[in-house]
Amino acid sequence: MTALTASRTTVPFARVAGVTTIAAAVVGFLGALWLLGVAMLGTPAVSPDTFSYPLDVAGNAVAQVLFFLNHVGLAVGLVALARGPAATRAPGRVGAWIALASMVVLAICELWAISYADATLSSGATGALDSWYGLGSIVVGAGLVVAGIGVARTRYWAGWRRWIVLVTGASLFVVVVPGLAFGFIGGRVVLAAWMIAWAGVGLALLTGVGRRDSA
Structure with missing residues (x-):
């Protein structure tokens, strides 16, 4: 199957996946801001040593369901990336599928967390x-880095689109992981920032699939 044929057969799904990924990133971004707002500006319902901090049991359940939907939406974007023409080189497809599998693990973890x-x-x-x-987070990041290398080598996308998948994967290691060391507040800040990168992936899927960008 040529890149042109692949693009024709995957354009509708890629565009839907792009919108879904952007929406999921917005949910994740707003969820992080919500938790930051309660922790910094509101009255936390529990102590910082409680898993659901700063929310009570009901609030935690709502948050975890939202983050579950966030991961499901991002997973849809990874399916489109794995199937699309932007990652036709082997590293791209393999990395995207690896990231997808780990994103599913993270989605399950979000529901599992309700019980804690x-x-x-x-x-x-x-x-x-x-x-x-x-483990799931690290493998998602590694998968995105591998996928991003494949996307960059394929050169189906140009400009910022060519690099956004690699940047999103690398930012997990250079921004998110170090930020988590700064506790709850720092963790929410870097996770919100990571969602901005994911929105870029969604925008690339929405606007970049179906045509080969000029260099």
């Missing part, structure tokens, strides 16, 4: 969940 709302972090009760969150 009352757990105290110091007790170690969330150890297994934390491990899956960490």
